[in-house]
Amino acid sequence: MKQKLTTGQQQEQSAETRSEKTTAKEFASVEELLRHDAAQTAVPPEIAQRLRQSLEESPPPRRSWWRKLFS
Amino acid sequence: MKEACATAEKAAGAEDRLLPAEFSGLYTSHSRAIYYLALRFLGDPQKAEDATHDVFLKAIRKAEQFRGEASARTWLYRIAINHCRNLQRVWHDRHVFAASDSEVWEQTAGGESPLRILETKELGDRIQKALDGLPEEHRLLLLLVSDEELSYEEVGALTGQSAEAVRGKLHRGRKAFAALFAKTE
Numbered sequence: 001m002k003q004k005l006t007t008g009q010q011q012e013q014s015a016e017t018r019s020e021k022t023t024a025k026e027f028a029s030v031e032e033l034l035r036h037d038a039a040q041t042a043v044p045p046e047i048a049q050r051l052r053q054s055l056e057e058s059p060p061p062r063r064s065w066w067r068k069l070f071s
Numbered sequence: 072m073k074e075a076c077a078t079a080e081k082a083a084g085a086e087d088r089l090l091p092a093e094f095s096g097l098y099t100s101h102s103r104a105i106y107y108l109a110l111r112f113l114g115d116p117q118k119a120e121d122a123t124h125d126v127f128l129k130a131i132r133k134a135e136q137f138r139g140e141a142s143a144r145t146w147l148y149r150i151a152i153n154h155c156r157n158l159q160r161v162w163h164d165r166h167v168f169a170a171s172d173s174e175v176w177e178q179t180a181g182g183e184s185p186l187r188i189l190e191t192k193e194l195g196d197r198i199q200k201a202l203d204g205l206p207e208e209h210r211l212l213l214l215l216v217s218d219e220e221l222s223y224e225e226v227g228a229l230t231g232q233s234a235e236a237v238r239g240k241l242h243r244g245r246k247a248f249a250a251l252f253a254k255t256e
Contacts, residue, residue, distance in 0.1 A: 030213055030244075038107040041103070043102045060134070
């Protein structure tokens, strides 16, 4: 289903872009562009901290079905 | 890019250790995908953070409903899509292009060409603007199919349509995105 990525890189030679150290990238598809964007998007660490806090305040029941999630 | 990913994964891993061991694997494996969907679907980092927290909390609390028929990723996406749609219905504070904007669709008449862009810090903003201009259905489809862990069949199941319908709508969605993306330059 998914296309193999064929990202090409090329240093931009114009003065204005050279000064900004930008990189020209070519994406073969919108999906490739979005995958690149997703890879560059960091998950805020606050989410895990808030989740831990929420679970401490009201812990979920511990059941064996959890194993299904990780099997 | 690999370095950035590795750094981000390392940072995420450090935070994951804050979670109880039985949940950290779920969070480590899927938090990026869920956060990215929420971020680009909702268009707001704070709302995406809230939504990601709520999705994982809901998933953990409702885990008995997970029957293992789908992957954990698909199950989390289903919760996330419902959650984000509900939030959008409540908030009504988004400024979105009219889905039927004829100008946008007329500009998509040409063939699909590679998107050549300069990677800058504004790239995310440009992507967000282009996604915001799409009808919700096309925005969601593009975000889901860009996840390499999902098949067209799974995307179809998540959005209530066949894989063939997904393919057909994606064709139009890609063209519309490209046209909108070009406008953001």
